[in-house]
Amino acid sequence: MKLSDRLIAMARVMMLGLACAAVPGLAHADWRKAESQHFVVYSDGSERSLRDYTARLERFHGLLKARFGGAAQDDTRKLPVYLVGDARALRIAQPQLPEGIDGYYMASENDIFAILIRGRDDDLLLHEYTHHFMANAGQGRLPGWFSEGLAEYYATATVSERGAASFGLPNAGRQYQLQQGRWLPMEQLLRAQGSFDIESQTGRGMYYAQSWALTHWLLADQTRARALGVYLNAVGAGRDPVEAWQASFGIAPDALETQLKAYARGRLYYSELNIPPITPEITVSILSPAWDTVILPLVNSRSPRPEEMNGPVLLGTSRTNAARFPDDALALVALGRAERRWGDPAAAETALTRALEIEPTNVEGLLLMADIVEERSDLASDQAEIDRERGVAVELLRRALEAEPKDYRVYADLARLRRGAEDYPTQEDLMTWAMATRYAPQVMSIRGDAAIAMMQGGRYDEAVVLLTPIVNDPHGGPGVQQARQLLAQIEHMRARTGSD
Structure with missing residues (x-):
């Protein structure tokens, strides 16, 4: 079923410094891991709350799958989710997170995960998981406002154990913003690539609120939902967003604002759907005592922006934790990552060697060790x-791949190891890049590297598919301009060769 058809059916029914890991006043807690079909959830709370939360995530996944389909969703890497007890714990993982933010989702070359305060803001994770799901479903050509509006639309969804689902429920926070705030011009909303195109913090809040209201208005009526499908196809084909809007709906931006304000002030309806009952199989295990002091600093160290990290403090914390837990693989891997990044490479290799003796299938340890060996080869x-x-690096990565065949980081590292070869890229190289993006369509830098390889291999259509979500990424980022340039290069190459 096409996206436009599904839309018609709908109408019917962030990184930075570090505080000490051993934070005074935080009592020791047992960390548990709950593993289900699509999630791995870690928590230092009770087992019952952990099981309940994991089941809610699986039911929400079932709702999205019922709405958007996608059998491939069952063959993706499980999303890690970390649940912590309070803001103090959250800010060990992200010390400079703004006040009032109760969690975040990150997709980088180091990991894809979400972390949030238990019971504080479930809407946040449902919003981000909608983005995550849509990327896995291959929906990367959505305009920025609709991508965010759709995530907001589903963020308030509920799904009972019996499969009774409600979605499109009113969002009180967004309604308040719409009533009290100064609206962005609708033309600006339609043209904006994402919230990053809006200068002020208040304006970005209105961007989300108006995107939610516009999406809700469109999906509340079958005729508008059908026109939305036409509009999305036009924008996806490269037509100007405002021109495409007026052609699809026959409404000028100013008139649209008037209608939308009236709609937002009225009674908002929501959709209901019965999906098959979901009783997920959930396996819970108790993790080692080291988790209580090691995991949150380790999450911090995986930030993709080392220049913004308080590396010396994190290095000291990792050394202290490894001395306290000298035979724990997690503590040793955390030390290895910190030593490699801010300390002594030889000490990093020693720590990782010991970690892999204890846990030979530790994927993060294998990846870090492969990186060290590759860097050493560059100096030879x-x-x-x-x-x-x-060859040693490749063998380490093959061990990691055997341990976790769906880990995108392994495929990306294998492909990058080959970039200096005279025959690069071979068909096998391109397949390796394709696997990396299959399991991490959310990581834009990997999509960009894969697209460049596809271009070098003459596979322009595949490169365009990879680059389009980068250009359309509602969160922006440094890769947007590069992706636009690469698309322009492809268009030039096709014009020069006369190919489509």
Whole structure:
């Protein structure tokens, strides 16, 4: 079923410094892991609340699958979710997180995960998981406002154990913003690539509120939902967003604002749907005592922006934790990551070697060790030594792949190891990049690297598919301009060769 058809059917029914890991006043807590079909949820709370939360996530996944389909959703990497007890714990993982923010979702080359305060703001994770799900479903051509509006639309959804689902429920916070705030011009909303195009914090809040209201208005009526499908196809084909809007709906932006304000002031209806009851299989295990002091600093150290990190403090924390838990793989991997990033590479290798002796299938340890070996090969002057070291790195990555066949980081590292080869990219290289993006369509930098490889291999259509979500990423980022340039290069190459 096409997206436009599903839309018609709908109408019917962030990183930074670090505080000490051993925070005074925080009592020791047992960390548990709950694993289900699509999630791995970690929590230092009770087992019952952990099981309940994991089941709610699986039911929400079932709702999205019922609305948007996608059998491939059952063959993706499980999303890690960390649940903590309060803001103090959350800010060990993200110390400079703004006040009032109760969690965040991150998709980077180091990991894809969500972390939030238990019971504080479930809407946040449902919003971000909608983005996550839509990326897995291959829906990367949505305009910024609709991508955010759709995530807001589903963020208030509920799904009972019997499968009774309600979605499109009113969002009190967004309604208040619409009633009290100064609206952005609708033309600006339609043209904006995402919230990053809006200068002020207040304006960005209105961007989300108006995107939610516009999406709600469109999906509340079958005729408007049908026109929305036409509009999305036009914008996806490259037509100007405002021109496409007026052609699809016959409403000028000013008139649209008037209608939308009246709609937002009225009674908002929501949709209901009965999906098959979901009783997920959930396996819960108690994790090692090291988790209580190690995991949140380790999450911090996975930030993709090292220049914004308080590296020396994190390094000291990791050394203290590893000394306290010298035979714990998690503590040793955390030390290895910190030493490699801010300390002594030899100490990093020693820590990781010991971690892999304790837990040979530790994927993060294997990835970090492979990185160290690859960096060592770059310093070698003898080709035989270079080949030997790279062979060791490949073997480490193959071990990681055997341990976790759906880990995008392994495929990306394998592909990058090959970039210096004379015959790069081979068909096998392109397949490796395709697997990396299959399991991490949310990581824009990997999509960009894969697209460049596809271009080098003459597979322009696949490169366009990879680049389009980067250009349409509602959160922006440095890759947007590069993706636009690469798309322009592809268009130029096609014009020069006369190919479609």
